[in-house]
Amino acid sequence: MLQGIIKEEQVDSFNIPQYTPSPSEVKLEVLKEGSFSINRLEVSEVNWNAFDDWNALEFESERSESVGDGGYNVAQCMRAVAEPMLVSHFGEDIIEEVFSRYQQILADRMSMEKTEFFNVTVLLTRKE
Numbered sequence: 001m002l003q004g005i006i007k008e009e010q011v012d013s014f015n016i017p018q019y020t021p022s023p024s025e026v027k028l029e030v031l032k033e034g035s036f037s038i039n040r041l042e043v044s045e046v047n048w049n050a051f052d053d054w055n056a057l058e059f060e061s062e063r064s065e066s067v068g069d070g071g072y073n074v075a076q077c078m079r080a081v082a083e084p085m086l087v088s089h090f091g092e093d094i095i096e097e098v099f100s101r102y103q104q105i106l107a108d109r110m111s112m113e114k115t116e117f118f119n120v121t122v123l124l125t126r127k128e
Contacts, residue, residue: 005094014089016082023120030124040123048074048106048115071107075099 021029023043030036079099087095109115 005097006090010090016085020118021120026120026122030122034127036124036126038122039125040121042121044119044121045116046119048117049110071103071105071110074106074110075103078102 023041027038027041030038076099079095083095083099086098106115
């Protein structure tokens with residue numbers, strides 16, 4: 001929390017409901033709804049830092065230099081989605097500080113472990 005800048009009540013009243021379903025949950029919902037056939041369902045891993053995919057030793061120096069950049073890139077992607085909601089609820093004055101701190105948290109985490117998220121991609125055909 002941004003001590004002294006954001007009121008506790010503002011933090012307590014801010015909520016972004018998010019649920020990330022598993023592939024089997026996506027499949028079940030499509031089947032229950034009944035209007036579509038599933039042609040393909042795939043799960044792919046996406047590294048937060050593109051250099052995590054580079055295993056060759058000659059890229060090690062570039063990889064270690066990129067960790068901070070990766071924090072920046074992920075923070076900017078999240079900012080593109082979250083900034084309007086945050087500004088609407090907390091005001092514009094805190095945004096630079098929030099994302100500066102977030103970028104540092106990401107860079108720290110990315111320097112300690114491989115970070116990734118998962119995408120579920122579904123190819124559907126509408127039933128006739």
